[in-house]
Amino acid sequence: METVLAFVIGGLFAAGLYMMLRRSLVKLLIGFGLLSNAVNLLIFTAAQLIRARSPIIPEGEVALRGPYADPLPQALILTAIVISFSVTAFAVGLAYRAYGAIGTDNLDKIGETEIS
Amino acid sequence: MKDFWLILPIAVPMTAAILALLAYRSRAGQRLISVIGASILLLADIILLAQVLRHGILASQMGNWPAPYGITLVVDEFSAIMLLLTGLIGFAVVLYSLINIDAARESHGYHSLFHFLLMGVSGSFLTGDLFNLYVWFEVMLVASFVLMALGGERAQMAGAIKYVTLNLISSILFLTALGILYGLAGTLNMADLGSKFAEIAATQPIGVMRTLATLFIIAFGIKAATFPLFFWLPASYHTPPVAVSALFAGLLTKVGVYALIRVFTLIFVHDTGYTHTLILIIAGLTMITGVLGAVSQNEFRRILSFHIISQIGYEIMGLGLFSPLALAASIYFIAHHITAKTNLFLVSGAVQRLHHTLDLRVLGGMYRARADLAMLFLIPAMSLAGLPPLSGFFAKLGLVQAGLLQKQYLIVIVALAVSLLTLLSMAKIWNEAFWKDKEGSPDPTSHGAVSLRSYIVPIGLLAGITLAIGFAAGPIFALAQRAADQLANPSMYIGIVLHKG
Numbered sequence: 001m002e003t004v005l006a007f008v009i010g011g012l013f014a015a016g017l018y019m020m021l022r023r024s025l026v027k028l029l030i031g032f033g034l035l036s037n038a039v040n041l042l043i044f045t046a047a048q049l050i051r052a053r054s055p056i057i058p059e060g061e062v063a064l065r066g067p068y069a070d071p072l073p074q075a076l077i078l079t080a081i082v083i084s085f086s087v088t089a090f091a092v093g094l095a096y097r098a099y100g101a102i103g104t105d106n107l108d109k110i111g112e113t114e115i116s
Numbered sequence: 117m118k119d120f121w122l123i124l125p126i127a128v129p130m131t132a133a134i135l136a137l138l139a140y141r142s143r144a145g146q147r148l149i150s151v152i153g154a155s156i157l158l159l160a161d162i163i164l165l166a167q168v169l170r171h172g173i174l175a176s177q178m179g180n181w182p183a184p185y186g187i188t189l190v191v192d193e194f195s196a197i198m199l200l201l202t203g204l205i206g207f208a209v210v211l212y213s214l215i216n217i218d219a220a221r222e223s224h225g226y227h228s229l230f231h232f233l234l235m236g237v238s239g240s241f242l243t244g245d246l247f248n249l250y251v252w253f254e255v256m257l258v259a260s261f262v263l264m265a266l267g268g269e270r271a272q273m274a275g276a277i278k279y280v281t282l283n284l285i286s287s288i289l290f291l292t293a294l295g296i297l298y299g300l301a302g303t304l305n306m307a308d309l310g311s312k313f314a315e316i317a318a319t320q321p322i323g324v325m326r327t328l329a330t331l332f333i334i335a336f337g338i339k340a341a342t343f344p345l346f347f348w349l350p351a352s353y354h355t356p357p358v359a360v361s362a363l364f365a366g367l368l369t370k371v372g373v374y375a376l377i378r379v380f381t382l383i384f385v386h387d388t389g390y391t392h393t394l395i396l397i398i399a400g401l402t403m404i405t406g407v408l409g410a411v412s413q414n415e416f417r418r419i420l421s422f423h424i425i426s427q428i429g430y431e432i433m434g435l436g437l438f439s440p441l442a443l444a445a446s447i448y449f450i451a452h453h454i455t456a457k458t459n460l461f462l463v464s465g466a467v468q469r470l471h472h473t474l475d476l477r478v479l480g481g482m483y484r485a486r487a488d489l490a491m492l493f494l495i496p497a498m499s500l501a502g503l504p505p506l507s508g509f510f511a512k513l514g515l516v517q518a519g520l521l522q523k524q525y526l527i528v529i530v531a532l533a534v535s536l537l538t539l540l541s542m543a544k545i546w547n548e549a550f551w552k553d554k555e556g557s558p559d560p561t562s563h564g565a566v567s568l569r570s571y572i573v574p575i576g577l578l579a580g581i582t583l584a585i586g587f588a589a590g591p592i593f594a595l596a597q598r599a600a601d602q603l604a605n606p607s608m609y610i611g612i613v614l615h616k617g
Contacts, residue, residue: 020281032284039291046299073298076247080291083254087287090258091280094265098273110274 005045012038025095025105032091036084040077047073119176121167122189124160125199125238128153129206133231143222147214150227154203154210157234161203165196169595173602173612175244183613184305188244190613193599194447198241198374201454204581205366206234208458208574209359215570216359216465221266229266233259233363240371244613246297246304249375250290253339257283260368263360264352275355282348286338293331300328307613310382310606317386329384329391333398336379340372342432343401346425350409353424354417354474358465361417365424366458370450373431377446380435381603388438396436400527403429403534410541416464416474416549419541420457423500426534427453430515433527437518443600445514448593452507452585456496459578463493466571467549476545480554489568490550495579497546499586501539507585510593 012034019031052067099105132153139145168174168191175190177183191199210230217226236256243249261283265276298304301316317325334345341349349369353361376395384391406426413419431453434446466489467482468474483490499506512535519528585592602608 020285025277028281032281032288035285035288039288039295042292043295043298046295048299070302073295076294076298079247079251083251087254087258087284090261091284094261094273094276094280097265097268098277101268101270101273107277110277 001049002045005041005049009038009041009045012041023107025099025107025110028107029088029091029095033084033088036080036088040080040084043073043077043080118167118171118174121160121164122174122176122191122242125157125164125203125242126235128157128160129231129235129238132157133228133235136228136231137225140223140225140228143219146222146227150210150230151214153231154207154234157238158203158207161196161200164191165193165200168193168196173609175613183244184303184308187248188305188307188613189242190244190307190609191242192602192609193595194374194377194603195241197447197451197595197599198370199238201370201451202234202237202241202367205363205454205458206230208462208578209363209366211577212362212462212465212571212574213359216469217357218267221357224266226263226266229259229263230363233263233367235259237367237371241374244306246294246306246309246379250287250294253287253290253371256368256371257287260364263363264356266360267357269355271355275352278348279352282338282345286335286345289331289338290335293328293335296324296328296331300324305613306378306382307610311610311614313383314386322387325387326390329387330394332379332384333376333391333394336372336376337398338372339369340376340428340432341369341402341425342398342428343405343425346402346406346428349425350418350421353421354415358417358461358468362458362461362465365420365461366454369424369428370431370454373428373450376432377435377443377603381438381443382606382609385606392436392438395432396524396527399429399433399436400530401429402426402432403530407534407537407541411537411544413541414476416467416476416479416545417461419476419545420460420464423538423541424457426538427457427500429534430512430531433515433531434518436527437515437522437524439518439522440597440600440604441521442515442518443603444593444597445511445518447596447599448507448514448585449511451592451596452499452511452582455578455581455585456499456508459496459575459582460493460500462571462575462578463489463496466568466575469568469571476548478554479549480552483550484553486568488572489575492572492575492579493550494546496582497542499582501542502535503539505586505589507582507589510586510589514593 016031016034016038019027047070050067052069055064055068055071057064102110132149135149136146139149173192175188178187233256236252236259239252240249243252261280264279265272301309303309338345353364403426406422410419410422431446431449434442464474471479499508502508502512516528
């Protein structure tokens with residue numbers, strides 16, 4: 001399972017970076033979305049994939065009995081998803097306004113507006 | 117009571133930001149809240165530094181979850197110094213914003229964003245957990261994204277896209293590194309990592325550890341604008357209003373430098389032959405490319421932007437040398453650079469107010485028109501170039517001394533050569549904007565009519581602090597040395613976080 005996910009993550013990273021290197025502003029955003037998903041999967045995989053009990057202490061006991069699934073990576077991913085969601089929302093808004101102000105979504109043309 | 121002081125640098129700007137949002141109808145109300153908030157933050161940061169100096173490292177566990185399970189807030193002397201500088205820059209720039217920021221930006225939430233940014237920066241300096249550091253980075257970044265784009269001018273939009281994209285990539289790389297680190301160590305608490313990371317590293321293949329360390333160097337390197345990852349900075353910092361540039365120039369890249377120093381003195385210290393040599397090489401190249409970029413520019417703020425990059429090189433040079441003296445010199449350098457560079461940006465705003473441009477080819481005659489402003493420019497500019505007895509001289513002296521002691525002659529030569537080139541480009545601004553006569557200007561004295569009094573107050577405040585850092589170099593360097601000793605011997609930091617919760 002880890003091997004499969006490793007290839008999926010690698011593929012997502014490659015596709016995301018490729019999209020970010022394209023000229024279109026919209027593709028930049030799509031690339032960013034792919035990259036954030038790749039990272040979330042990476043955290044999930046790096047923290048071991050095991051089929052095990054949920055990390056809840058059974059009634060009448062005082063400690064967890066292993067093996068149990070580590071809950072922390074899921075909390076990390078959840079936080080990362082929320083952050084990337086809001087950042088993406090901002091970036092879409094920015095891209096729209098930038099398109100309005102500059103009049104093109106071609107990233108090469110945007111570079112030319114720089115004052116030297 | 118100690119916990120109370122510890123939480124204030126986050127709580128005060130948060131409260132100010134929310135109150136400013138609630139007062140969105142009243143521009144005067146927002147301005148008042150903003151100034152009061154920044155003053156209280158400065159006071160709180162001063163008290164926190166005094167507490168740390170008296171009681172040693174302070175740590176607090178949020179929600180009473182003992183470390184390493186909960187989120188730890190911890191402040192040692194290095195953090196406390198950074199927090200005090202944050203409070204100081206926040207206070208000076210907020211005074212400056214009152215006159216530099218136009219009414220439209222103010223009523224669209226400028227002051228609220230300003231304080232959210234300060235909250236993110238303070239949080240980054242306070243946290244003792246790497247994932248929490250990522251969250252504070254995002255708080256800071258989102259606030260800075262909006263400040264960068266607020267106003268929606270064409271150049272701002274073009275700058276904002278570059279700024280946002282590269283910072284998002286940096287966040288992604290940071291998160292990737294965190295995922296791998298968690299997979300290896302099972303914890304992200306910095307003190308916990310510091311105590312057991314060397315053992316874990318010994319059991320792993322060296323390639324994995326080096327890849328991980330390099331990921332951190334790249335992620336923080338983008339934020340700190342080191343070679344070859346700095347391109348977003350000169351492409352964006354000259355586009356927003358001057359107050360925003362000044363705030364960014366003072367604080368944002370320093371958060372990246374802080375994260376580099378923290379992670380590479382506490383966690384990645386088992387393989388210094390690779391990591392710290394790499395950092396030293398990056399430091400040298402950052403200095404050179406930054407200063408060469410500056411020499412080729414003709415716009416006031418773009419010259420200053422490139423100088424941020426070359427000065428970042430000095431700051432991480434101390435980390436690369438990795439001795440207590442070198443770290444102390446880095447900390448002193450950061451304090452010097454934050455005040456001097458913010459101040460230079462503030463001066464550029466006053467110049468812009470008079471001439472409505474920052475193109476050095478057009479500017480001129482400022483010395484004849486406004487000798488007071490010219491003198492206030494000279495103090496941070498000469499300090500940046502490293503002329504004695506100003507603060508930059510002692511900062512560079514410390515770094516050069518540390519380099520000579522470790523027989524790293526190449527980096528010392530680079531540091532000294534870059535220092536000369538810095539003087540050259542500061543002299544260029546002086547010659548072009550202040551000294552030469554303005555072409556086609558009918559009457560240079562007519563500038564005297566424009567009142568700059570409100571600009572002079574924050575500029576004078578920061579110039580005074582630059583002078584103080586220079587003239588009181590002895591005691592301030594001793595303070596930096598104490599902070600560096602804490603960084604070089606992390607056992608106290610680890611002990612306080614893990615056992616006192």
